Amino acid sequence: MSKSQKSPTVKPATRERGEARYFHGRVKILDNFKELLGRAKAGNSGTSILIQAAPGAGKTALLHEYARIARAQRWQTAEIDPDGLFDPAELSKSLRLPLPPKRQETKTGGNVQVLHRESTSEHYLPTTLDILESGRKPLLLLLDEAQTTATVIPRSNHEQFTSALKLVKAIHNGKVGRPVILIAAGLGATAAAFDSLGISRFDPGCRINLEPLSEEARQAVIQDWLLEEGGAKGDPTPWIHAIACETHGWPQHIMAYVWPALRQLKSTDGELTPEGLETALEEGRKGRIEFYKARTRGIPGEQLHCIARVIANAPSGTSFAKMDIMASLRMEFSEDKAEKIFTLALHKGILDERENRYVVPIPSMHDWLVDNFARIPEPLFPPLDP
Numbered sequence: 001m002s003k004s005q006k007s008p009t010v011k012p013a014t015r016e017r018g019e020a021r022y023f024h025g026r027v028k029i030l031d032n033f034k035e036l037l038g039r040a041k042a043g044n045s046g047t048s049i050l051i052q053a054a055p056g057a058g059k060t061a062l063l064h065e066y067a068r069i070a071r072a073q074r075w076q077t078a079e080i081d082p083d084g085l086f087d088p089a090e091l092s093k094s095l096r097l098p099l100p101p102k103r104q105e106t107k108t109g110g111n112v113q114v115l116h117r118e119s120t121s122e123h124y125l126p127t128t129l130d131i132l133e134s135g136r137k138p139l140l141l142l143l144d145e146a147q148t149t150a151t152v153i154p155r156s157n158h159e160q161f162t163s164a165l166k167l168v169k170a171i172h173n174g175k176v177g178r179p180v181i182l183i184a185a186g187l188g189a190t191a192a193a194f195d196s197l198g199i200s201r202f203d204p205g206c207r208i209n210l211e212p213l214s215e216e217a218r219q220a221v222i223q224d225w226l227l228e229e230g231g232a233k234g235d236p237t238p239w240i241h242a243i244a245c246e247t248h249g250w251p252q253h254i255m256a257y258v259w260p261a262l263r264q265l266k267s268t269d270g271e272l273t274p275e276g277l278e279t280a281l282e283e284g285r286k287g288r289i290e291f292y293k294a295r296t297r298g299i300p301g302e303q304l305h306c307i308a309r310v311i312a313n314a315p316s317g318t319s320f321a322k323m324d325i326m327a328s329l330r331m332e333f334s335e336d337k338a339e340k341i342f343t344l345a346l347h348k349g350i351l352d353e354r355e356n357r358y359v360v361p362i363p364s365m366h367d368w369l370v371d372n373f374a375r376i377p378e379p380l381f382p383p384l385d386p
């Protein structure tokens, strides 16, 4: 089990998302990363790591942990957005470098001629790869919400797409001329986005799907919050077990229960009362449902119904072939629309991809979808008797 880390940068506003105040678990993933840092430095190379996981699985918290470890080993770290992969100005900002010189245009006989990088050093327009190649220090690039990459860098924009492609390939193959590691983390469409950039095979341990926290880690997180933050007096074990049991090791859910638990502890001056626990669990359950509602916002009930009826008779955690879900969608929608709904479900994290099969990632989310959408919606007006 990793030691809890109390980071002064974590603000209360980040309650259920982002950097963890008490980070636990993910031990093997982080051990692999430490090894990778060593190898990249020794070989003056690098690679990319892809984390594809459902909403609230702990992607952003893990990115912060990676950055903390890398900084401790004297790596420079930078958070980038997808446009930083092709836009030299964006990448420079992320790396805290001065803005690169602009491409100059001259008119020759009425035609606009672009002076390329070969022209003179004065007109040198660095690509994003040039910018990375110009540095020496080992560099860790962190790309969160990476499922948006395909939308931000459409194939139709040839220049941007090629620029991003060259950069990502060079990093992935360790050919930047200095140690550079790119970590991309996002929801279910992330692997497909990287596939379109020509990156589909990863080094061992570099294609990560975040599972729920282990029993030990989930208990450690809850314990830290209750004792350190809530000032709980006495034995917190019943509280820890009750919260751990309802949250399935799902980091976002743990936090959705931890905050009401802290409120209860505040009101009883740290006393762990059974009534306090009951109220905290009630509020945690409400928070969990709010989270599902937020994930499904903007997807009409008829569309959720098509997904819910596929999973209705299977235990939570069962994965399905895309064609099973598409067949259900096609019963109500055109092929095009069905494909769009499927992609939206992936983008919103209602479905998660596991080796080319698709699953509703959280057990209680599965149950919520089935309870609320599997039955055919009642018609507004019952049919008239003949």
Ligand SMILES: Nc1ncnc2c1ncn2[C@@H]1O[C@H](COP(=O)(O)OP(=O)(O)OP(=O)(O)O)[C@@H](O)[C@H]1O
Binding pocket: 014, 015, 016, 017, 018, 019, 020, 021, 022, 023, 024, 025, 026, 053, 054, 055, 056, 057, 058, 059, 060, 061, 062, 213, 221, 251, 252, 255
């Ligand atoms: N290993 C961990 N130990 C302790 N707390 C964690 C851990 N992982 C995540 N958390 C906490 O759980 C909550 C959800 O995590 P996080 O925001 O990283 O999830 P995410 O996968 O990035 O979610 P989203 O898809 O919504 O961006 C955050 O409050 C975070 O601090």
Ligand SMILES: [Mg+2]
Binding pocket: 017, 018, 059, 060, 061, 144
């Ligand atoms: Mg996140």
